[in-house]
Amino acid sequence: xxxxxxxxxxxxxxxxxxxxxxxxxxxxxxxxxxxxxxxxxxxxxxxxxxxxxxxxxxxxxxxxxxxxxxxxxxxxxxxxxxxxxxxxxxxxxxxxxxxxxxxxxxxxxxxxxxxxxxxxxxxxxxxxxxxxxxxxxxxxxxxxxxxxxxxxxxxxxxxxxxxxxxxxxxxxxxxxxxxxxxxxxxxxxxxxxxxxxxxxxxxxxxxxxxxxxxxxxxxxxxxxxxxxxxxxxxxxxxxxxxxxxxxxxxxxxxxxxxxxxxxxxxxxxxxxxxxxxxxxxxxxxxxxxxxxxxxxxxxxxxxxxxxxxxxxxxxxxxxxxxxxxxxxxxxxxxxxxxxxxxxxxxxxxxxxxxxxxxxxxxxxxxxxxxxxxxxxxxxxxxxxxxx
Amino acid sequence: xxxxxxxxxxxxxxxxxxxxxxxxxxxxxxxxxxxxxxxxxxxxxxxxxxxxxxxxxxxxxxxxxxxxxxxxxxxxxxxxxxxxxxxxxxxxxxxxxxxxxxxxxxxxxxxxxxxxxxxxxxxxxxxxxxxxxxxxxxxxxxxxxxxxxxxxxxxxxxxxxxxxxxxxxxxxxxxxxxxxxxxxxxxxxxxxxxxxxxxxxxxxxxxxxxxxxxxxxxxxxxxxxxxxxxxxxxxxxxxxxxxxxxxxxxxxxxxxxxxxxxxxxxxxxxxxxxxxxxxxxxxxxxxxxxxxxxxxxxxxxxxxxxxxxxxxxxxxxxxxxxxxxxxxxxxxxxxxxxxxxxxxxxxxxxxxxxxxxxxxxxxxxxxxxxxxxxxxxxxxxxx
Numbered sequence: 073x074x075x076x077x078x079x080x081x082x083x084x085x086x087x088x089x090x091x092x093x094x095x096x097x098x099x100x101x102x103x104x105x106x107x108x109x110x111x112x113x114x115x116x117x118x119x120x121x122x123x124x125x126x127x128x129x130x131x132x133x134x135x136x137x138x139x140x141x142x143x144x145x146x147x148x149x150x151x152x153x154x155x156x157x158x159x160x161x162x163x164x165x166x167x168x169x170x171x172x173x174x175x176x177x178x179x180x181x182x183x184x185x186x187x188x189x190x191x192x193x194x195x196x197x198x199x200x201x202x203x204x205x206x207x208x209x210x211x212x213x214x215x216x217x218x219x220x221x222x223x224x225x226x227x228x229x230x231x232x233x234x235x236x237x238x239x240x241x242x243x244x245x246x247x248x249x250x251x252x253x254x255x256x257x258x259x260x261x262x263x264x265x266x267x268x269x270x271x272x273x274x275x276x277x278x279x280x281x282x283x284x285x286x287x288x289x290x291x292x293x294x295x296x297x298x299x300x301x302x303x304x305x306x307x308x309x310x311x312x313x314x315x316x317x318x319x320x321x322x323x324x325x326x327x328x329x330x331x332x333x334x335x336x337x338x339x340x341x342x343x344x345x346x347x348x349x350x351x352x353x354x355x356x357x358x359x360x361x362x363x364x365x366x367x368x369x370x371x372x373x374x375x376x377x378x379x380x381x382x383x384x385x386x387x388x389x390x391x392x393x394x395x396x397x398x399x400x401x402x403x404x405x406x407x408x409x410x411x412x413x414x415x416x417x418x419x420x421x422x423x424x425x426x427x428x429x430x431x432x433x434x435x436x437x438x439x440x441x442x443x444x445x446x447x448x449x450x451x452x453x454x455x456x457x458x459x
Numbered sequence: 460x461x462x463x464x465x466x467x468x469x470x471x472x473x474x475x476x477x478x479x480x481x482x483x484x485x486x487x488x489x490x491x492x493x494x495x496x497x498x499x500x501x502x503x504x505x506x507x508x509x510x511x512x513x514x515x516x517x518x519x520x521x522x523x524x525x526x527x528x529x530x531x532x533x534x535x536x537x538x539x540x541x542x543x544x545x546x547x548x549x550x551x552x553x554x555x556x557x558x559x560x561x562x563x564x565x566x567x568x569x570x571x572x573x574x575x576x577x578x579x580x581x582x583x584x585x586x587x588x589x590x591x592x593x594x595x596x597x598x599x600x601x602x603x604x605x606x607x608x609x610x611x612x613x614x615x616x617x618x619x620x621x622x623x624x625x626x627x628x629x630x631x632x633x634x635x636x637x638x639x640x641x642x643x644x645x646x647x648x649x650x651x652x653x654x655x656x657x658x659x660x661x662x663x664x665x666x667x668x669x670x671x672x673x674x675x676x677x678x679x680x681x682x683x684x685x686x687x688x689x690x691x692x693x694x695x696x697x698x699x700x701x702x703x704x705x706x707x708x709x710x711x712x713x714x715x716x717x718x719x720x721x722x723x724x725x726x727x728x729x730x731x732x733x734x735x736x737x738x739x740x741x742x743x744x745x746x747x748x749x750x751x752x753x754x755x756x757x758x759x760x761x762x763x764x765x766x767x768x769x770x771x772x773x774x775x776x777x778x779x780x781x782x783x784x785x786x787x788x789x790x791x792x793x794x795x796x797x798x799x800x801x802x803x804x805x806x807x808x809x810x811x812x813x814x815x816x817x818x819x820x821x822x823x824x825x826x827x828x829x830x831x832x833x834x835x836x837x838x839x840x841x842x
Contacts, residue, residue, distance in 0.1 A: 227662075232662060236695065236709065236711065237711070239706070239709055240709050240710050240711060243706075243707070243708050243709055243742060244710075244738060244742075246745075248705075248707070249706060250706075251665075251697075251699075251704075251705075251706035252662075253663060253665060253666070253704075254704070254706075256663075284789070284799070356711075425787045425788055426788075427787070427788025427789070427790070427791060427796075428788060430791075431767065431770075431771055431774075431788075434767050435771075444766070444767065445767050445791065446792075447790070447791055447792035447793070448788075448790060448791055448792075449789075449790035449791075449792060450790075
């Protein structure tokens with residue numbers, strides 16, 4: 073925190089003589105995720121046709137984030153015409169950014185719109201096109217997400233503000249979350265987790281598995297002071313978010329976000345007040361900006377994850393000759409995917425908890441090859457063979 | 460703590476178990492029928508006179524009593540707003556009352572009462588006014604604990620104000636709210652809580668809040684942290700399940716101070732609180748519906764088993780338990796295994812019947828008991 077403040081002050085002094093970057097004034101905000109701003113370019117034989125085209129494209133862009141699976145797309149196709157016909161319900165024109173004649177003699181318009189995402193989502197839910205997040209949560213057993221800032225061991229104000237803001241957003245979207253105190257408690261008291269300390273990657277996955285999180289998410293924010301004028305400090309804050317599947321530790325989202333102005337240039341936040349207060353606003357604004365971009369990917373991956381099952385690692389000691397083929401045949405009866413690793417461990421996909429899979433294998437293979445469960449935890453199960 | 464026939468050693472967390480009692484106690488109690496009286500141990504009323512404060516306390520007590528039996532927040536709110544009897548003659552619903560505390564500040568009288576509310580006339584009036592019957596289950600008990608170590612007096616006042624605003628909103632919707640006076644009393648008089656309160660930081664004061672909630676048998680606890688800085692007020696609210704400590708809701712609301720006075724600070728806090736209130740209350744309601752439908756999570760530990768067969772028998776017993784909706788094996792190593800169990804049954808009954816069923820399968824536990832430690836029920840097999 074102190075490092076950041078010194079950094080801000082230093083950069084502010086350096087940048088004071090430079091021109092101030094394009095900026096929007098930011099203040100503490102009670103966030104509204106119900107709307108989304110976006111820009112589209114429309115073309116047509118005349119101005120009206122070009123503007124209608126731009127509107128359709130803006131609406132389509134938001135529809136694409138809501139309608140995700142093949143089944144949803146097929147259902148939407150049946151009502152698409154009707155939804156687009158009443159697009160004025162969802163779309164508000166904010167500003168014409170540029171316009172002109174196209175080479176073929178028609179017209180083009182580049183326009184910034186505000187789209188009522190929540191209203192559109194709600195109408196699509198009511199029409200049965202998409203499942204509400206709540207319905208989805210219920211169908212898919214309420215996935216839990218563990219979020220942390222840079223490193224799960226970090227305890228700075230940055231970490232607290234970021235994680236709180238992410239959790240606020242996720243809870244509002246019906247996800248379950250892991251509170252910071254749970255992460256702290258596990259790092260302090262859990263011996264299995266303690267063994268993973270020292271490696272950020274291993275510790276993150278171990279914490280997520282212990283906290284029964286389906287996914288975990290890392291956020292990094294890199295605020296840069298780009299100017300100062302009067303009471304205001306101008307700050308750009310690129311954000312990087314990565315999301316990982318807890319069972320495998322595999323990343324499935326990696327997104328960076330930087331607020332842009334009408335010309336596509338990085339836009340700075342003009343923040344007022346003490347630097348301490350400003351830092352909080354910058355962090356919270358950045359999180360608020362990136363989360364709506366993440367949540368659609370999160371939902372998509374979640375649906376896929378449920379379909380393909382969690383990844384687990386199985387280690388069998390003392391497997392010899394024909395026992396190996398018997399074990400693999402028995403395993404294939406229960407799992408969706410099976411890969412043999414170079415260290416002899418099996419990576420499998422299974423739609424259920426690891427303990428149940430371990431029991432199924434022991435029950436079916438104990439008589440044949442003397443398979444016994446030795447232990448299972450943190451996504452890995454260990455077996456012995458006694459014959 | 461005694462589980463009917465058996466004794467459970469409560470090494471560290473008797474209060475945790477007590478907290479769960481309250482969750483399931485409501486459902487169990489209502490299943491047997493509507494009790495003639497609902498006791499509200501402490502409820503605060505405010506007014507410009509002692510009489511007005513008492514009547515306000517009665518109205519708040521009645522809202523809580525209705526909330527015990529009526530599930531929807533809106534029904535309670537509608538009833539309390541529309542009932543003429545509540546406005547004109549709320550005493551008709553009060554069986555008895557006792558003043559616990561009274562204070563006066565800036566011309567406002569604040570009084571705390573213990574109130575017994577008669578449910579029979581109330582049941583009829585709710586039916587007449589909003590057409591709703593009393594049902595099996597209602598609202599949970601909520602304990603709201605505000606950050607009590609502000610950097611200055613203004614911040615302390617801001618936090619008190621945020622707690623009061625949250626309590627009022629919960630009361631209006633029929634939640635049983637643990638009165639702030641009781642929380643304050645406990646924080647000053649209970650040795651363990653006094654000790655924990657002294658050393659606590661803003662980042663971990665939810666642990667003290669959980670201790671308070673468990674002691675007062677609240678199903679849900681809410682922490683609020685209000686601060687004023689740079690002409691801005693922010694109020695962060697977090698909601699937790701008292702038994703599991705699982706966070707299920709959080710929000711931060713903001714308000715801008717127009718000038719630099721206590722009144723402006725309070726106005727900014729009021730904006731901040733109301734900004735997040737609807738979202739927050741929606742999260743409480745949604746969580747409670749989830750608990751009623753899917754049950755409460757217990758972490759059950761089996762120790763001393765020999766081989767996977769015994770562990771699987773125990774798992775089957777858990778799955779067959781009354782009111783069990785889900786069992787997950789979390790880990791197993793050596794002779795120690797942990798399970799996550801969701802059950803709608805009271806923990807006392809659930810663990811007791813589990814011990815009986817296990818005995819029939821040839822599994823005997825040390826001292827015929829489960830040990831409750833840190834929110835986990837540990838079953839140690841006899842060799």
